[in-house]
Amino acid sequence: MTSVGFDEYVAYARLLFEEGLIRAGFHEVEAGWEGPVPHSAGTTRVVIDLPPRFPFRPPRVVPVDHDTVPWSWHRDPDGALCLVAEEDHDGLWWMEAPAFFEHVTAWFEHADTGWMDDRPDLDLDRYFRQSADRRLYLYDDLGQYLNRSVRFSPASNNTMRIRHGTRPRNALKQSKDRFGYVADLGEVDVPPRTWADICARLGSNADVDRRIRQQSAAVVVLVYRRGTHEGAIVLDVTPTKEGGTAVTRLRSGADTEVARSARAGVLAAELRESKVAVVGVGALGSFIADMLVRSGVRHLTLIDDDVVMPGNLVRHLVGPDAVGLPKAEAVKRHLVRHNGAPAGGIDTINSTLTSGAEAVDQLRNHDLVVNATADFATTALLHVSAVTLGTRVLSAALQNDGRTYRIDVLPPIDAAAPLPPSTTGADTEAPQLFEAGCGSPISPTPPHAVIEAAAATVRHAVGLLVDHPLHPAGETRHLHSAPQGSHHQ
Known part of the structure; x- marks a missing residue:
């Protein structure tokens, strides 16, 4: 396929999809195409945006009123519907507007019933921006550290490894260790997206906030569960001048026998x-x-x-x-x-x-x-x-x-x-x-x-x-x- 042929293919795919949107009652607005999606609980107005790489990337769907659609693990941090799993890219099935609308309607049907029999993906990391600290934070069995202070120390290959430890009162400024705290979020049905969401879930463990203010915890490790599956996220936390907490996610991973054998x-x-x-x-x-x-x-x-x-x-x-x-x-x-x-x-x-x-x-x-x-x-x-x-x-x-x-x-x-x-x-x-x-x-x-x-x-x-x-x-x-x-x- 020549570059001209490729450009024509992309343009035709976009035109064909947009014609399908018009037939479904959508009209063009500044953010994309706005229109209704009927489902069992009513009708929700959404904006559908075709990304520059369409049709090789699926359309993006965002509710016009974010709060009319329940937040869940099936929404992206910006409120868009999480429609296409990584393993669901075969055949570019979303190129045809009717097939795509069937998928969107099915998404709302599942949302209306509370995502029964939902797959327990452990991807809480995607709800937080990545920290400027690009080191890999490694942890072993977190049960031994739960509700306790920890220390992350530099190791080989730009990694930081967890161990027990509390920040000393007179910690040396040149110390390369980072100190933190491990807390339990419990069963997470709706992913937290802000530090306020996290504090609300921690409840009695909100003492973490005090540790951050006192600068005895710059790293917070949160253990959480979805069904019988347990996950963890490592956060970089910094108190702000306004009295809040800036939070980003650190690159992290489990260094346990289970993690090492899970893909065997x-x-x-x-x-x-x-x-x-x-x-x-x-x-x-x-x-x-x-x-x-x-x-x-x-x-x-x-x-x-x-x-x-x-x-x-x-x-x-x-x-x-x-x-x-x-x-x-x-x-x-x-x-x-x-x-x-x-x-x-x-x-x-x-x-x-x-x-x-x-x-x-x-x-x-x-x-x-x-x-x-x-x-x-x-x-x-x-x-x-x-x-x-x-x-x-x-x-x-x-x-x-x-x-x-x-x-x-x-x-x-x-x-x-x-x-x-x-x-x-x-x-x-x-x-x-x-x-x-x-x-x-x-x-x-x-x-x-x-x-x-x-x-x-x-x-x-x-x-x-x-x-x-x-x-x-x-x-x-x-x-x-x-x-x-x-x-x-």
Whole structure:
């Protein structure tokens, strides 16, 4: 689409929408288009404004008389109706005026019934302007600080971290700490938008106001609830000469185990007690271990006899600071430092599995063993041991210079047929690279193939751990082919 074609598209979309407004009884005014919206409780006059980026941004709807429409979590700070959720932008459905009016009418119908079964979004932050202080204020479990004074101290990466503390009487002017107070707003059905609203809700906790006047609290942390969900907002507060309080919001976030695991997936809690061994923590195994921890697994055994070499880094989880470390130790250090994994939950074995007794020991002491060695002897050892014990191992490997990954459930579940043999062979067009100390060419497998194979392996591992396997035998996928060329077993 040329720039002329684009401009014509935008102009036509705007014209078409405005014609729909006219048909609905709207007329143009200075602020936009004013007209009626009928709903079950009556008719409300609104002003509809088309933003400059329309139709790529939805129209804005504001009641002519703000107070005739109840304030709720579904209104923006300036009184506009909050009509379109972030996840509701598909298809630019609001381009057609009739469809948009249906949405506006539905908004008023919900408002008339008090927003029954409302989703408990915790976005109180958007009702306050952002503070000029752009540091990130981090807090842990706020229950221990409730109705108490706190201190925020500078930490790394432009953050401020909460701890117990009261502003001393003779606080040094050059101190970089900021002092505050934690209070409970309780259940919040209508979001407060001013400091007066906050004080009215705090009630007996309004002593916060006195602390602000005495400059013993420059930061106020408010805990609030919507249904069973708890949120918090951190405010920057300053007494004004007129006797009021200027309030803006600080950028803040929870640094708790719940916050760190909330995005791990719905199975994270179930995986927390799972025990997994990863045999081989090279390129593929290191990312498998990383994703298992991110998915919720807290008990890992990492097994590898190799050390991190500079040439490993482009495809490996760890960075240059790990060169020279045993791979198992390097991966553990990374998982603890960067993923918050508990150090006590990760064991390391800096050797290979060489006997049936060792393989059996790992299989008995773990809910799942993942083999990422791409070594035939180790795979066979684990497979035979799993058959002997009546359990199974998950074996993953990259083949064909990274153009294929293969994941085997060994032995297959319910006596299913195993995956057929893979067709392997080097890419004859690719120049071969050799490195001192290696008896075979360096694999040209690209990093993205490693990560894709690791992700697929973890999906299968999670399925086995929660007793919902993806497939009884596993999966083979050819990454160089179009989607229809991939082969699942």
